[in-house]
Amino acid sequence: MRRPALILFCGLAMARAQTLSPLPPTPAATLIPWLLEEKEELTQLPWRDVIFYTTGKKVLAINPTDETDQRVLTQIGSALDELLKRMSAPDSPVQNSARINEVSTSFENMIRHLLDAAPGLSCDFPKTVEGRVQRSGYPDLRLVDTRTGRVYYVDPKLYAAGSRASSFRTFYFEPKIATNKVLDDAVHLVLGVEHEPRSAGHWNFTRWDIVDLAHLKVRLKAEFQGSNHDIYRPDAIVGTSAKE
Template identity: 40%
Template structure:
């Protein structure tokens, strides 16, 4: 019968196995870390490559001169069609007549002395009053429903294009309406007065095949005492738009802390 092993002998016997396991584990950890590092490098390279590809497109000197069909832009970004407006169609005709009456009414009441627009600092702040007046007046027509468009997530959203949604209930015909206010003398201006921002399908307010209409109200330019002169209704189905490449940052991006290298007082004192 063999004598029992001493603790030292037992340690010497199991030591090679322990060392092997430690070495194997270290190898596997190192290989895993190397694989993760390689994946991070590939992802970074892909991200850099994508950014450089975008820059290459935006550097094209013709990009700001090209004109893009608005209907294809909407179709590409939302999957929805921009329908041409047919004034002879009964449903479209009913929508047109309601817009005519509402536009006349809005132009009249917002030119009066008691209008909520009087005293505003900027005419752009008055757009919402026109939207509310148009919505109320159009919605009062039997057979029509006028509301603020909802996103695909079912959220009513005031900001962004379009401002109003009109539905001819019996036929299901839908028209999006976007009111704009502009000074009469700037009618032929080449400065931007309409824009459309591509967004995810969930946050887009365009959720249906529809007519897309713009209702422009001209005014005399008398700040704080505007008188509205004319209105024009436009069918955007044949509109051509230009792309303005613009990079932007918010105050939150700028003053978040990591960019600040000096200030008049400690951040906590603000």
């Protein structure tokens, strides 16, 4: 008669253990404490690692002794010299923009045009992994040396005079699969163009830099987002004004 009692006891013990077992953690319960630790390694992430583990593609460094890299850099520099002249000219369309943010699209279009017109270079807006052209998101331009097929991803950026040493965030990358635009092992470059404050209705663009991102360190900034569609759900509204 002991066997049924033993089976009953074991069954009750197992049921109690299952009752007391903690529920599987939710994604938020796992993620948020990890983020709040503010791990040092999340503030010094090599850009090449971010790209590789997001896209499977390598970030290549500019080789100072490579003929192709040096030729392409020279051509980019010539295009940027011309860009400064055209954008600073009194009759430039950008002079009609009151804010520098409004200049960005014209700036990007002009540098694409100048690079695409350079002998032996082809420059266009990169396509996503789904084959669609998408202007938003990194990188802005895909430059190809037609002689070798070498790819350079180019991200033009404007910055105000005196702000080169600023710690304000100016470089962003949002890892996504469907809208990924990094489809090649490539050199990644920022083309930085400095501008003076607008004076007497005139923008003056003064200098440029070509920056190799192969050794850039980036940091992760966690941010939770919601749209108006998410917020103003009928089932969530608990009060509203009377209709007129």
